Amino acid sequence: MTGLTTEQVERFHEDGYPAVEGLISATEVLDPLALEYERVLDRLAHELHAAGRIADTYATLPFSDRFIQIERETNETNAQYFDFSL
Secondary structure, X not given: OOOOOHHHHHHHHHHOOOOOOOOOOHHHHHHHHHHHHHHHHHHHHHHHHHOXXXXXXXXXXXXXXXXXXXXXXXXXXXXXHHOOOO
């Protein structure tokens, strides 16, 4: 394994973090994580809808719009459902 390039070290000193391309595979790491978030939001939406706390599950909305709509309608924070430890 090689060390950081000069440019990465400079970025670390300037920004407080290095930019390392290709360190994490989107398809192997990030896509499954995003899918798990979708599943958690889907379960939450169905639970809240079944309890009569939201008018719809908003399943056709993109993740962020769906989460915002559920937050607005319940008038509470549901962020604890997405507090994962990696």
